[in-house]
Amino acid sequence: MRPTGEVEAVLVQILFYLFATLLVAGALGVITARNPVYSVLFLVFSFVNSAAIWLLVEAEFLAIVLVLVYVGAVMVLFLFVVMMLDINLAELKRGFTRFAWLGWLTALAVIVEIVGVIWQHGLGGVDVSRGFVSEPANYSNTLELGQVLYTRYAYPFELAAVLLVVAIVAAIALTLRRRPGQKVQDVSRQVAVRADERLRVVKVAAEKRP
Amino acid sequence: MHTQITHLLALWATLPELLRTLVWILIITIGVILCVAFLTLWERKVIGWMQLRRGPNRVRIFGLLPGLGQPFADVFKLLTKEVVIPSKANKFLFRLAPALALVPALAAWAVIPLSPALVISKANAGLLYLLALSSMGVYGIILAGWSANSKYALLGAMRSAAQMVAYEIAMGFALVGVLMAAGSMNLGVIVHHQQGGFLAWNWFWLFPLFVVYLIAGVAETNRAPFDVAEGESEIVAGFHVEYSGIAFALFFLAEYANMILISTLTAVFFFGGWLSPFAGYPLVGGTFLADPSFFWLGLKVFVFLFLFLWFRATFPRYRYDQIMRLGWKALIPVTLVWIGVEMAMAAIHIGPWARPWFH
Numbered sequence: 001m002r003p004t005g006e007v008e009a010v011l012v013q014i015l016f017y018l019f020a021t022l023l024v025a026g027a028l029g030v031i032t033a034r035n036p037v038y039s040v041l042f043l044v045f046s047f048v049n050s051a052a053i054w055l056l057v058e059a060e061f062l063a064i065v066l067v068l069v070y071v072g073a074v075m076v077l078f079l080f081v082v083m084m085l086d087i088n089l090a091e092l093k094r095g096f097t098r099f100a101w102l103g104w105l106t107a108l109a110v111i112v113e114i115v116g117v118i119w120q121h122g123l124g125g126v127d128v129s130r131g132f133v134s135e136p137a138n139y140s141n142t143l144e145l146g147q148v149l150y151t152r153y154a155y156p157f158e159l160a161a162v163l164l165v166v167a168i169v170a171a172i173a174l175t176l177r178r179r180p181g182q183k184v185q186d187v188s189r190q191v192a193v194r195a196d197e198r199l200r201v202v203k204v205a206a207e208k209r210p
Numbered sequence: 211m212h213t214q215i216t217h218l219l220a221l222w223a224t225l226p227e228l229l230r231t232l233v234w235i236l237i238i239t240i241g242v243i244l245c246v247a248f249l250t251l252w253e254r255k256v257i258g259w260m261q262l263r264r265g266p267n268r269v270r271i272f273g274l275l276p277g278l279g280q281p282f283a284d285v286f287k288l289l290t291k292e293v294v295i296p297s298k299a300n301k302f303l304f305r306l307a308p309a310l311a312l313v314p315a316l317a318a319w320a321v322i323p324l325s326p327a328l329v330i331s332k333a334n335a336g337l338l339y340l341l342a343l344s345s346m347g348v349y350g351i352i353l354a355g356w357s358a359n360s361k362y363a364l365l366g367a368m369r370s371a372a373q374m375v376a377y378e379i380a381m382g383f384a385l386v387g388v389l390m391a392a393g394s395m396n397l398g399v400i401v402h403h404q405q406g407g408f409l410a411w412n413w414f415w416l417f418p419l420f421v422v423y424l425i426a427g428v429a430e431t432n433r434a435p436f437d438v439a440e441g442e443s444e445i446v447a448g449f450h451v452e453y454s455g456i457a458f459a460l461f462f463l464a465e466y467a468n469m470i471l472i473s474t475l476t477a478v479f480f481f482g483g484w485l486s487p488f489a490g491y492p493l494v495g496g497t498f499l500a501d502p503s504f505f506w507l508g509l510k511v512f513v514f515l516f517l518f519l520w521f522r523a524t525f526p527r528y529r530y531d532q533i534m535r536l537g538w539k540a541l542i543p544v545t546l547v548w549i550g551v552e553m554a555m556a557a558i559h560i561g562p563w564a565r566p567w568f569h
Contacts, residue, residue: 041303065338
């Protein structure tokens with residue numbers, strides 16, 4: 001989306017407010033929906049809308065990766081788990097008032113952080129009230145990100161990757177346990193099986209006709 | 211007549227770009243849906259011939275080939291049938307699920323270069339866009355399975371979700387190899403960088419990745435021999451067991467549209483898209499046969515679609531744990547090893563990495 005004229009600029013504005021409204025509505029849906037499956041779907045909806053907003057500011061890599069990783073993989077697994085759960089809603093609601101202050105505190109912290117970032121940018125000479133400055137036509141967000149990730153931020157990037165690998169190994173190690181008496185199929189033996197191990201051809205004497 | 215055509219072309223050029231894009235979207239969508247219609251017929255015919263039957267041979271259009279009208283007869287039958295919604299089903303999601311299955315399959319065509327000139331969006335991150343969309347297709351199946359409130363449907367949805375998440379990884383890694391060979395995520399550039407005839411296409415240097423991509427593509431579309439999500443003999447019809455009429459047809463539309471999409475992508479990523487196999491060879495290199503065109507892409511897609519049908523007629527269904535084993539323990543390691551091999555090839559500048567853009 002590259003605003004070239006008045007009409008396009010207005011169109012981008014309209015799209016931004018549309019996606020922003022849907023995003024907020026979806027986020028509200030996540031916390032108000034009674035059915036956990038609906039909550040997960042509202043979260044997916046919010047992700048897609050925030051991806052659309054990112055597309056409007058020409059951050060196509062981030063937008064697509066958000067959809068690819070969160071919508072395409074993480075939320076599918078969430079949905080997978082939530083669908084199999086038999087959640088008792090009364091049990092869930094019991095702690096609601098007791099932990100409400102924690103939720104409010106978290107919300108407050110997030111709001112303060114967001115306002116702080118905008119405030120700081122305003123002080124640093126970036127005019128946040130003016131909106132987005134579009135890049136030239138041959139600009140590739142993916143290429144730019146790749147260039148800084150593999151040069152300037154190569155070590156932090158590698159560190160993050162190592163952290164993820166550790167997390168994967170830890171998750172697998174925690175769930176991997178050998179239970180005695182469990183019946184397991186040895187697939188390589190099944191694949192390597194030959195007909196003469198399973199089948200015995202027996203000669204049976206033909207019966208005489210009475 | 212000729213002046214009329216030039217007039218029309220001039221009129222076409224004066225239309226605003228948004229409108230022209232919309233017209234192209236409409237043309238491509240209708241084209242894909244028509245292809246799906248005839249693909250179902252072709253599938254039944256091919257499997258029929260492989261099993262020494264005739265396949266559909268009753269419905270004709272205008273007295274043409276016997277069986278040619280079968281897809282339309284099927285569509286009208288399904289359109290006029292009642293859409294039964296189970297009483298305990300989640301009605302909203304039950305209606306939404308077929309649409310969610312179909313939309314990604316059609317939206318993916320936006321970035322696919324159909325001919326040297328024809329592509330709706332020359333997105334720089336086209337490859338990522340395709341991966342993102344193909345990963346969204348699973349929602350239609352999961353929601354269909356859950357919202358129907360049926361044990362069989364839920365089982366089918368669960369199988370499908372696990373299978374798609376597993377094979378998406380293998381597919382993504384295979385595409386990482388393509389990305390390394392092309393140096394770009396723009397599909398048009400990926401095709402351009404395969405220029406130079408049959409042996410210059412990616413399949414030659416990335417052969418293991420091509421095989422992995424094709425297998426993962428068959429699994430991703432839930433086709434035989436990986437169709438455990440439907441598994442008629444075990445869980446009746448899996449995720450769409452409660453669907454009837456046109457809602458059922460939408461799932462089939464999505465499945466076949468996905469088949470055409472995967473075939474097209476295989477052609478684009480590994481077989482040079484719209485490039486001609488004869489380009490750069492003596493005798494035919496200078497003739498019209500060497501020109502890139504939509505015709506070549508169509509031919510390649512047709513061959514891959516035939517493979518899909520052939521698989522269905524030939525292979526028995528995989529057992530579920532074997533599908534998981536193949537995805538996680540065979541296909542993903544193959545792609546990882548080949549990405550390492552590609553790094554070595556890039557380091558010594560052979561194959562696609564001998565091209566000038568790489569240096």
